[in-house]
Amino acid sequence: MEDENIASEQSERREANGNADSLLAASINEKLSSLTSLPSQCCIYRVPDTLRRVNEEAFVPRILSIGPVHHGKKRLRDMEGHKWQYLKALLQRKPGTMVERYVKAMRELEARTRGCYAEIIKFDSDEFVTMMLLDGCFIIELFLKNKNKQLRDEDDPIFNRTMVLTDLHRDLILLENQLPFFVLETLFNLIENTDQEGPSTSVLELTYVFFKFLGLQEVLIRDSQPDVKHLLDLLRLWFVPPSSTKSTSKSKFELIRSVTELHEAGVKFRMGTVSCLMEIKFINGVLEIPPLTIEDTTDSLLGNLIAFEQCCNRFTPHYITDYVILMEYLINSPKDVALLSRYGIINNLLGDNEGVSHLFKKLGKEVVFNSDKFQFSNLCRDVNKYHKTRWHIWRATLRRDYFNNPWAIISFIGAVLLLFFTLIQTVCSLLSLKKGNNK
Structure with a gap:
């Protein structure tokens, strides 16, 4: 009799568990059926x-x-x-x-x-x-x-x-x-x-006129009808290069030196003549960078462009993200900002070089970028190749260690003059000695 009671209790327990499992499964199915997939036309996101x-x-x-x-x-x-x-x-x-x-x-x-x-x-x-x-x-x-x-x-x-x-x-x-x-x-x-x-x-034209102060490419208005998702997307399209000049680089990603280090190694800097931010070129030792105005809303503009790229699918090129990453490496200190300002590449309306340096560090923080598809891989490779040549390494060392301030330059010139006069004195002494022996 006792065995029958135990068996009955076990049966009831299994039945109760079965009902509970069915109810839980039904609840999960209801939750799953209420979910909707992300629409294919989705293009407006919450910032991560x-x-x-x-x-x-x-x-x-x-x-x-x-x-x-x-x-x-x-x-x-x-x-x-x-x-x-x-x-x-x-x-x-x-x-x-x-x-x-x-x-x-x-x-x-x-x-x-x-x-x-x-x-x-x-x-x-x-x-x-x-x-x-x-x-x-x-x-x-x-x-x-x-x-x-x-x-x-x-x-x-x-x-x-x-x-x-x-x-x-x-x-x-x-x-x-x-x-x-x-x-x-x-x-x-x-x-x-x-x-x-x-x-x-x-x-398109009205938008261009309203945001013209940003230095946009007007060519898109007349020559093409891009697939625009919203105003921010349109600004992004105006900032990126035309299809014919977009990078197809498969070079391995390399870090690039700061502006100051490159300048010491003999790299020259020149302000680009086009408004497209991505049109950065390195030819014959000259790094050409389009001008960029830094003002109070620059962090918001670039930050939202980056956020948009970060939210898009993996097939969307991260042009603005890659640009900011490159600039973050180039601008490592206020001295780098001062050099770029001298060449007209940066128009600093903040009035504070430290602020510009901090801005790019902040923009690059917590940003995910694909090193295999980095838009400036070829550029970084060419600049590094130029920087690593023996003569440019020597030149950078000489400028950094011996010509880093006016007193060092004066001391070097004094040493050269002293060596020169010592050499002249030695030659004169030898000539005088030879003349005396001939007599």
Whole structure:
């Protein structure tokens, strides 16, 4: 009887465990079925925590939210009123324009737009469509007013305040502050179809004019129609080289010496004549680097470009990341910054060489780059080969150990003169002795 009770208890226990396992399995299956894969068109991401911890301020908007990530934050609400004013001005300038037409166009793009964000957007449909319309029209109206001063009101709260416009330039290039480019193009095309004033333009051209101060390549506007994901992506495309000059290097990655060390070894530096940051060349001992202006928002611009590349799939070339890594190696101290400034390669608006040196160290921190696909491998190899030749090593040693300050140079010249006069005296003594013997 006792054995039967034990068997019964074991059977009940197995049945209970079986039910528990079934319930757990059902729960796991429900969780798995609710998961959605990352959309293939995903292009707007949260900045990785590793980069954010290095310099969080570079990735956070100061006055403007665009898109859903920072939407509704209290400190950004002041600009919401200006968005509505700009939308009103845009519609009033287009007689007969129906708001419903814009709403319908945005509603048709809603699902596609949501798919561009790496995280699930919790706004309901009306809230999301309103945000698309308001933010998109604000950007277009801002760009139009920037290009055409006649469209601005006398008391315009943005263009009459330099600081506000500067902050807008910065906030519009943040990775987390983006709208898909097709939203801007759709809205702009609707606006253009009702516009009978002036020559036609494009969102590409308006964007170029707004960010022209960055030194962008205008050639992309006329000669090609790149597949643009958003404003930050467009800036990246303008900074990278054209397809014909992109690196196909398979050289092994090599570290490169600092500017000061290369200069001591006889490497000459020259300011490049093109605006593309990637067009760095080394020919016949001359390292040619395009000019770069360093100002208060440079860390934010380069930092967000790097963050975007770090989030993209592995097939996306890391042009900006590789550029920053190269500059981090070249600029190892304030002395390196001073040398590059002397040759016009760096325009330092920070006024502090130490700050520029620290900026590149900070930008390169926690960044992952592929040494097998490093865009400047050939350049580093050629520079190192030049630096390692015996004569250049001797020259660098001589400059570092004997010509590193004015007193050392004076001492060296004095020693050479002393040796020269000693040699002359010796020759004269020998000639005098020989003349005496002949007598």
